[in-house]
Amino acid sequence: MTVPNLHPSDARVLDLLVEAGFDPAVLPPLNAEDAARARALCDYFHSLDRTPIAEPSDVLVEATLARIQQADRDSAERMKLGSGESRGLRVMGIGNHLALAATVLIAVCVAIPLAAHSRNGSAEALCANGLRNLGRALHGYSADNLGSLPMTAGFAGFAPGGNADQMAQAADGKGGEALATLAHKGYCTAACTRCNGTRQLAYRVPMHRVQLSLLILPGMPVVADRNPEIGLNPEQKLSSSAKTGELPRGSDNHERRGLNVLFNDGATRWIIEPIVRVRTPLGIRDEDLWRPRTTDGTESLGSKAVANDPFDVFLVN
Amino acid sequence: MDHQRKSVPRPDEALLASHMAGDESAMAQLIERHKIDLHRFLQRFLGSATAADDVFQETFLQVHLSASTFEQSRAFKPWLYTIAANKARDFHRKRRRRTMTSLSTPVGGDQSDGTLIDMLQGSPDTTSAASESIEESLRVKDVVDSLPDHHREIVLLSYFQRMSYSQIAETLQVPLGTVKSRLHAAVATFADRYRRAFPHSFKANSS
CATH class of the missing domain: 1.10.1740.10 (RNA polymerase sigma factor, region 2, helix turn helix motif)
Structure with a gap:
């Protein structure tokens, strides 16, 4: 296969266009042929404007700042471990002690209200880091198993049109078992298959007789924090619904503040509600990670599930 | 104040x-x-x-x-x-x-003769209704995604960030001549793959 070359005349006009910032008004006067070249080149570049682009998430700035703060905390922790004993203690006078005590008091007063916030940010960042490790384990498993992911035995054979609530209840726990397979087979540690080493994660339910694969649908969610809707009994659902008008939307793993999601391209994202915009061959649609798609086209627990919709992203614990 | x-x-x-x-x-x-x-x-x-x-x-x-x-x-x-x-x-x-496998589609590049004007006798048809479809925009994205990293980054910086050659050279920390030759090669490859991805628009215009 040969690499195509740009004709020197096209290259010359392209250079002019780049230096003009693709603004025809800034271009020097061109003869008719070069003007046609410039138009042709611009047509190609303008076609790039048609590539689909999603807006950045609303929490991107906060998430970035949280990551920076986490890095600072980690760095401070390392510095603390590296200093102290080896350097020895300096002799301080009474004035220094008083100044230090005053500083500590002020710092404590300021820090206490911020502590809870930073603790949450830290837990979320650690969880995201764990998910990234889990993503690497899933990719390793996939590479050794012809592109497929650990099966969640017992619910790949759901018949289409089953009751979604029963399907969810029956699948509950199977997601965790499938992820534990990764640890059993040595792709990661057991702690890696849980949020911050202890709390359950939710894993994607493969649809009816469809083997779950990392390669078929790029950019799809695969794992997330624990699904809080599964396991609620009907009374809890009713009472939750009556009190708030909504069932829990954030994961219990993070006190319902939101959830971390791992996508099959290895990226993670923190979201407030379990709604993720995904691209399928049928178009772009919003997926509710907590609920399966049902026969009436909505997503909910307790209705008829469409167990063979390969583009439904439904995560169970 | x-x-x-x-x-x-x-x-x-x-x-x-x-x-x-x-x-x-x-x-x-x-x-x-x-x-x-x-x-x-x-x-x-x-x-x-x-x-x-x-x-x-x-x-x-x-x-x-x-x-x-x-x-x-x-x-x-x-x-x-x-x-x-x-x-x-x-x-x-x-x-x-x-x-294990690349998601990008390998595309042949053995028909690269002629200038862009020749190749662009049917330049991208921006007026047809089909060109507005999601499917078509995804195909454009596939063409962009199929470019090698060092070509794609230079196209994105020049067109979307409106960077001059010297700014791109500073950003990518490569010599100015390399920036130019890479962009020339990137545009030639993009045009070639674009033509393969949208053969109908070219046939229609060249007939």
């Missing part, structure tokens, strides 16, 4: 200096200011919004960690994009190592 000073947007370089001096809001302002453009650049580079989120965060984390090495005489934006492009390339490399 103080109020007046606040209403004037502070340059990026000043915000970075304030961040280093301990101003907690300065980094938030920098991130907010570059959020849209940088995220779009990364999305087009990586082909995924979620991957762009991840690399966007990595980029600003690196800005924070390397702020002390930033030369105040330089412009902030090319430095930011240098970091972003490096992080995006790292992300690509790791992802490629992890997946």
Whole structure:
């Protein structure tokens, strides 16, 4: 296969266009042929404007700042471990002690209200880091198993049109078992298959007789924090619904503040509600990670599930 | 007076200096200011919004960690994009190592004779209704995604960031001549693959 070359005349006009910032008004006067070249080149570049682009998430700035703060905390922790004993203690006078005590008091007063916030940010960042490790384990498993992911035995054979609530209840726990397979087979540690080493994660339910694969649908969610809707009994659902008008939307793993999601391209994202915009061959649609798609086209627990919709992203614990 | 000073947007370089001096809001302002453009650049580079989120965060984390090495005489934006492009390339490399097969479609390149005008007798038909469809825009994206990293980044920086050759050279830290030859090769490859992805529009126009 040969690499195509740009004709020197096209290259010359392209250079002019780049230096003009693709603004025809800034271009020097061109003869008719070069003007046609410039138009042709611009047509190609303008076609790039048609590539689909999603807006950045609303929490991107906060998430970035949280990551920076986490890095600072980690760095401070390392510095603390590296200093102290080896350097020895300096002799301080009474004035220094008083100044230090005053500083500590002020710092404590300021820090206490911020502590809870930073603790949450830290837990979320650690969880995201764990998910990234889990993503690497899933990719390793996939590479050794012809592109497929650990099966969640017992619910790949759901018949289409089953009751979604029963399907969810029956699948509950199977997601965790499938992820534990990764640890059993040595792709990661057991702690890696849980949020911050202890709390359950939710894993994607493969649809009816469809083997779950990392390669078929790029950019799809695969794992997330624990699904809080599964396991609620009907009374809890009713009472939750009556009190708030909504069932829990954030994961219990993070006190319902939101959830971390791992996508099959290895990226993670923190979201407030379990709604993720995904691209399928049928178009772009919003997926509710907590609920399966049902026969009436909505997503909910307790209705008829469409167990063979390969583009439904439904995560169970 | 103080109020007046606040209403004037502070340059990026000043915000970075304030961040280093301990101003907690300065980094938030920098991130907010570059959020849209940088995220779009990364999305087009990586082909995924979620991957762009991840690399966007990595980029600003690196800005924070390397702020002390930033030369105040330089412009902030090319430095930011240098970091972003490096992080995006790292992300690509790791992802490629992890997946067994490439998601990009290999395309042949053995019919590259003629100038762009010859190839563009049927240039992209922007008027047809079909060109507005999601499917077609996804095909354009596939063509962009199929370009090698060092070609794609240069197309994105020149067209979407409107960078001059010297700014691209500074951002990618490669000689000016290399930038030019890479962009020429990138455009030739893009045009060739575009023509293969949209054969009907070319046939229609050339007939």
